[in-house]
Amino acid sequence: MVRLWLSGGWLAILVLAAIFAPWIAPHDPLAQDLFLERLPPVWIDGAEPGYYLGTDSLGRDVLSRMIYGARIALIVAVLAGGAAALIGSTLGLLAGFYGGWTDRIVGRIIDIWMSFPPVLFAILLVAVLGTGLHSVILAIAIIDWTRFARVIRAETMAQSRMDYVASAVVIGRSRLGTLAAEVLPNVLPTLLVLFSLEMGIAVIVEAILSFVNLSISSDDPTWGGMIAEGRTQIHFAPWVLVVPMVALFLTVLSFSQFGEGLKDRIDPVLR
Amino acid sequence: MSVVLEIDGLEVRTRGGQRLLRGVSLSVETGETHGLVGESGAGKSMIGKAVAGILPRGVTVTDGSIRLDGQDLLALGRTKRRRLVGERVAIIPQDPLTALNPCRRIGGQITDRLIHILGWDAKRARLRAAELLEEVAIRDPARVLNAYPHEISGGMRQRVLIAAAFAAEPALIIADEPTTALDVTVQKQVLRLIGDLQARHGTALLFVTHDMGVVAKLCPSLTVLYAGHVVDQGKAARIFGPAPHPYARALIAATPRYDRPEESLLPVPQDVIDALDREVAQADGAHG
Numbered sequence: 001m002v003r004l005w006l007s008g009g010w011l012a013i014l015v016l017a018a019i020f021a022p023w024i025a026p027h028d029p030l031a032q033d034l035f036l037e038r039l040p041p042v043w044i045d046g047a048e049p050g051y052y053l054g055t056d057s058l059g060r061d062v063l064s065r066m067i068y069g070a071r072i073a074l075i076v077a078v079l080a081g082g083a084a085a086l087i088g089s090t091l092g093l094l095a096g097f098y099g100g101w102t103d104r105i106v107g108r109i110i111d112i113w114m115s116f117p118p119v120l121f122a123i124l125l126v127a128v129l130g131t132g133l134h135s136v137i138l139a140i141a142i143i144d145w146t147r148f149a150r151v152i153r154a155e156t157m158a159q160s161r162m163d164y165v166a167s168a169v170v171i172g173r174s175r176l177g178t179l180a181a182e183v184l185p186n187v188l189p190t191l192l193v194l195f196s197l198e199m200g201i202a203v204i205v206e207a208i209l210s211f212v213n214l215s216i217s218s219d220d221p222t223w224g225g226m227i228a229e230g231r232t233q234i235h236f237a238p239w240v241l242v243v244p245m246v247a248l249f250l251t252v253l254s255f256s257q258f259g260e261g262l263k264d265r266i267d268p269v270l271r
Numbered sequence: 272m273s274v275v276l277e278i279d280g281l282e283v284r285t286r287g288g289q290r291l292l293r294g295v296s297l298s299v300e301t302g303e304t305h306g307l308v309g310e311s312g313a314g315k316s317m318i319g320k321a322v323a324g325i326l327p328r329g330v331t332v333t334d335g336s337i338r339l340d341g342q343d344l345l346a347l348g349r350t351k352r353r354r355l356v357g358e359r360v361a362i363i364p365q366d367p368l369t370a371l372n373p374c375r376r377i378g379g380q381i382t383d384r385l386i387h388i389l390g391w392d393a394k395r396a397r398l399r400a401a402e403l404l405e406e407v408a409i410r411d412p413a414r415v416l417n418a419y420p421h422e423i424s425g426g427m428r429q430r431v432l433i434a435a436a437f438a439a440e441p442a443l444i445i446a447d448e449p450t451t452a453l454d455v456t457v458q459k460q461v462l463r464l465i466g467d468l469q470a471r472h473g474t475a476l477l478f479v480t481h482d483m484g485v486v487a488k489l490c491p492s493l494t495v496l497y498a499g500h501v502v503d504q505g506k507a508a509r510i511f512g513p514a515p516h517p518y519a520r521a522l523i524a525a526t527p528r529y530d531r532p533e534e535s536l537l538p539v540p541q542d543v544i545d546a547l548d549r550e551v552a553q554a555d556g557a558h559g
Contacts, residue, residue: 099328163370164380166325171387172357185374 004261007254014251018071025064026050029221033059038237056226056240057233065221066247072215072222073251076137076206077199083141084202085195088148093187095149096156097179106149113146122205126214133216136209140202147201148194155187189263196259200252207248223248274298275340275359275443275475276322282334283317283326283499291317292499293554294335299443304469304476306490306507308483308522310539314499315479316365319445322477324356340442357388361436363446363465367428367453371420377431378416384439403434407464426457430464437468443475450485462489483519483526487511495519500551517543 017024027050036059039048047054053062095106122139129135159165160183168178203223209215210224223244230241276299283292292314299305307315320326322337322344337344339359344352361384364370371380381403382396391399397416404412407430420428429449436444446465450458466489469476478490486493486507493510495503495518503516510519521539 162372163364163366164372166323167362167364167370168383169325169353170323170357170360170362171384172353173383173387182372182375186372188374 001261003257004265007257007261010250010254011258014070014074017067018074021067021071025061025067026052027061027064029060029064029068030219031060035059038233038240040237041239041243044239053243054237054239056229057237062226062240062243065226066223066243068221069223069226069244070247072133072220073203073206075133076140077202077255080137080140080144080202080206081195081199083137084144084198085148085191087141088145089152089187089191091145092149092152093156093179093184096153097160097175097183099157103153106153110146110149113143116143118143119205119208122209123212123214126209131214131216136206136215139209140205143205144198144201147198148191151190151194152187155190156183159183159186189266192266193259193263196255196262200255203248203251203255207244273301274338275301276477277338278318278322278335279338280335281318281321281332281337283314283321283330284333286329286331290499290555291330292321293551295494295496295499295501296335297494297501297504299475299477301442301475302469302473303492304466304478304490306486306493307477307479307496308481308486308493309496309502310481310522312498313496315481315496316447317499319362319447319477319479322356322443322445323360323362324352357384358439359442361439361441361444363429363432363436363444363449365448365451367425367432370432371428373420375419376416377418377420377423381416381431381435381438384435388439399438400434403438404431406437406468407431407434408460409434426453426461429453429457429461433461433465433468437472437474440472441474443477444469445477445479447479448481450480450482458485465489481522483523495522497547498551500547500554502547502550518547 033055036048036051036055037057039051039055039059040046041054041062042052051061051063053066055061056065091106095103121143125139125142126135129138165178165182168182173181206215206222207224207227210222211228213225213228215222215224226244227241227248230237230244233240278298279296281292281295282290284290295314295318297305307318309315317326317330321332322339324344326332332345339355342355344356347355371377378397378400381400382393385391385396385399386393400416401412404415409415409427409430415423415427415431423431429452433449449465450461453461462485465476468474478486480486490507492506493504494501495510495516497518502518503510510516511523515523518539521537521543524537525539527536
C-alpha cells in the first residue's frame with residue numbers, strides 16, 4: 001500500500017512536470033550563460049537565487065533541464081514499453097495457447113533474439129535506423145518484446161491447462177474467444193507488472209543511448225545526456241552528474257514498485 | 272430406456288504410441304449411473320475426456336467409436352461435434368479450484384452454458400442460475416452469483432460446478448472424481464446432491480472415481496479398469512457380491528473403513544497385479 005503511494009507519487013510528479021514543463025521550468029533549458037557556469041545547488045554556499053539545482057558547465061539550469069528531460073523519459077517509457085508489450089504479449093499468448101508449431105516458431109525466435117547482448121543490439125539498431133526519438137523507441141520495442149513473450153507464454157500455458165478452459169471448449173466457445181475471455185483476464189495482472197517494469201527499463205536504455213550520444217540531438221535535455229556531461233565535470237560540479245542519476249534511480253524503482261503494488265490491488269486472488 | 276452413450280472398442284494413444292485405453296466398451300442409458308473405477312493412471316478420466324473432446328495435447332483416439340444419442344462423434348466434423356457435445360454433455364470436474372475462472376464472477380460462469388448453448392438472453396439466464404443455486408442448497412444465491420470464486424469455500428465451489436453442469440439440462444454428465452478434492456464431511460453432501468439432481472432431471476451419469484465406497488452407494492452398474500483395459504464390467508450387485516473379480520476385491524480392500532481399520536487400506540496384492548499384467552499383454556497380443 002505504502003509503496004503504491006510512494007512510487008505513484010513520484011511518477012505523478014514526473015508526469016505533471018513533463019506536461020507542464022514550459023510553465024514550471026524556471027529557465028530555458030537550452031539557454032547558455034557562461035557567466036553562470038557551474039553554479040552549485042541552493043544548499044551549497046555560493047548558490048545563485050533562482051538556480052535551485054545549480055547549473056552545468058555551459059551555465060544551463062539543471063532543474064529546467066531535468067524537467068524537460070522527464071518529458072523525453074516518459075514518452076520513451078510509455079511508447080516503447082507499450083509497443084514491446086503489444087508485440088511480446090500477442091506472440092506469447094498465441095504461442096502459449098495454441099502450442100505446437102506456433103509455439104516452436106515463437107520459441108526459436110525468442111532464443112535467437114535473446115542471444116544478442118541487448119545494449120549492443122540497441123546501439124546497432126539506432127546506428128542503422130538513425131538517431132532520433134522514434135528510432136530509440138523502435139529499437140527498445142524491437143529488443144525488449146521477448147521479455148513479455150517469454151513470461152506471457154509461460155503464464156498462458158499454465159492457464160490453458162486449467163479446467164475452466166476445457167469447460168469453455170466443451171460449451172462450444174471458439175478458440176480465439178476462449179483465449180480472449182478466459183485466458184487473457186488471468187494473465188493481465190502479470191502483463192501489467194511487466195509493462196511497468198519495462199517502462200523503467202526503457203528509461204534506462206534511453207539514458208544509455210543518450211549517454212553514448214545515440215539518442216536525440218545532444219542539445220536537447222535528456223537525463224542520459226546530462227549524466228554524460230556531468231561525468232566530465234565530476235570534480236568541479238558533481239551535482240550535474242548526481243541529480244539526473246538520482247532521478248533515474250527513483251524513476252526506475254518507482255516503475256517496478258508501482259507494478260508490484262498494482263498487481264496486489266487488481267489480482268482478485270491476492271486481494 | 273434409450274442408450275445415451277455407447278463406447279465401443281475405444282483405443283487412445285499418446286503420440287509416442289503408448290496405449291492409454293485398450294479397447295474399452297461401455298454403454299450408459301438415460302437416467303442411469305455408471306461407475307468407472309480403477310487406480311490412478313488406469314485411464315478412467317481419459318474416457319470422459321475422449322467423449323468431451325478435450326484430450327490433452329498429443330493424445331488421440333486411434334480406434335473404436337463413441338456414440339452419443341446414436342451419432343458417431345468421431346465421424347462428425349469438428350464444429351458439429353462441438354455443438355452436439357455442448358448441448359448434450361456436461362462435466363463436473365475434479366478440482367473446483369481450477370475449474371472456475373478466478374477472474375470472473377460465479378454468475379457469468381453458470382449462465383455461460385445457458386447463453387451459449389440454449390441461446391437465452393442474459394436476464395433469463397441469470398434468474399435460472401439463481402434457481403439452480405437454490406437447487407444445490409446454496410442459501411444466498413444473489414450474493415454467490417456476484418462473488419468471485421476465491422470468496423466462497425471449496426464445497427460451495429463444487430456445488431456451483433454441479434449447478435453449472437445441470438444448467439442446460441444435458442443428457443449425460445461426466446463426473447470426474449467430483450469429491451476427491453473435498454474433505455470427507457462435504458463429500459457425502461455433494462454425493463447426495465448429485466444423486467438427487469440426477470434423479471430429478473433424469474440425466475445419465477458417468478461417475479469416475481477410485482473410491483469403491485462411493486461406487487457401491489451410487490452406481491448400480493460399473494466398469495473396472497486396469498491400465499486402460501476393462502477388467503470387469505456389470506451390475507454392482509454381482510461385482511460387490513460373494514465372488515468378485517480378484518482386482519475388484521483388492522480395490523474394495525483398499526478403501527478406508529473406520530469400523531475395521533486393520534482390514535482396510537490394503538495395497539493391491541502382487542499376484543493380482545501380475546495376473547492383470549498377463550491379461551493386458553494377452554489382449555494386446557490378440558489385438559496385434
